[in-house]
Amino acid sequence: MKAYPGKLWFGALLLLSVISVLARTIQASTTFSTTSPADQLNGIDSDSNPTSLPNVTPIIKPRKITPDVQWDSYSLIVRGQRVFIYSGEFHTFRLPVPSLWPDILQKVKAAGFNAISVYTHMAQINPSRGVVDFNGYRALQPLFDAAKESGLWIILRPGPYINAETSAGGISHWITTEIAGQPRSNDTDYREAWQDYIAGIIKVTAPNQISSGGPVIGKSIVL
Numbered sequence: 366m367k368a369y370p371g372k373l374w375f376g377a378l379l380l381l382s383v384i385s386v387l388a389r390t391i392q393a394s395t396t397f398s399t400t401s402p403a404d405q406l407n408g409i410d411s412d413s414n415p416t417s418l419p420n421v422t423p424i425i426k427p428r429k430i431t432p433d434v435q436w437d438s439y440s441l442i443v444r445g446q447r448v449f450i451y452s453g454e455f456h457t458f459r460l461p462v463p464s465l466w467p468d469i470l471q472k473v474k475a476a477g478f479n480a481i482s483v484y485t486h487m488a489q490i491n492p493s494r495g496v497v498d499f500n501g502y503r504a505l506q507p508l509f510d511a512a513k514e515s516g517l518w519i520i521l522r523p524g525p526y527i528n529a530e531t532s533a534g535g536i537s538h539w540i541t542t543e544i545a546g547q548p549r550s551n552d553t554d555y556r557e558a559w560q561d562y563i564a565g566i567i568k569v570t571a572p573n574q575i576s577s578g579g580p581v582i583g584k585s586i587v588l
Contacts, residue, residue, distance in 0.1 A: 450479065456484045456486075458484075462502065463504060463508070470514075478517065480582070483522060484524070487524050491537050491559075499569055513573075517580060518580055522587070523562075523586060524587055525537075536549075540559070549588055
């Protein structure tokens with residue numbers, strides 16, 4: 366079959382047009398905000414000309430949940446800006462010296478991360494029934510302060526089950542020996558056993574959530 370130059374040129378131009386459209390679509394769908402947590406906390410946008418992703422209605426509605434942190438099928442949306450989370454893991458109970466935490470978090474930030482994921486250890490914070498202790502190396506406020514100063518978001522993971530190669534997965538030993546119900550179940554006495562611990566976590570975390578100007582953008586509770 367004889368090929369005509371005019372048809373070849375038309376086909377080539379059509380192919381280039383398709384490639385151009387695809388390239389623009391890919392670029393638009395992979396561009397995220399580079400604004401740091403510290404800048405966002407202060408209302409500063411460091412993107413001079415950010416490219417927005419397609420407008421998509423977030424999965425959650427800002428009713429009782431803070432509108433400061435939402436998400437859709439593309440990314441988290443922090444204070445109206447799309448943010449791709451690059452998170453390192455930091456467990457304060459493995460380095461029980463709060464004065465050393467700022468140095469670690471500054472290095473995490475310098476390594477290119479914008480968040481840290483933090484386990485809290487129930488067995489240390491709630492070592493016996495009715496005792497919830499956030500003093501000394503168990504304190505979370507020094508961590509929150511260091512993260513905010515370093516420009517890192519925090520995703521808090523208080524368990525009470527954290528695994529993390531800890532005895533009983535971090536669940537307080539008094540629970541495994543004193544309650545009749547099955548741990549990590551819906552048994553009433555097990556649910557009652559972790560109430561004080563989680564209530565304590567909520568109390569110290571609430572003033573440090575993004576909605577209050579802090580670095581905490583999420584919590585993950587695993588029973």
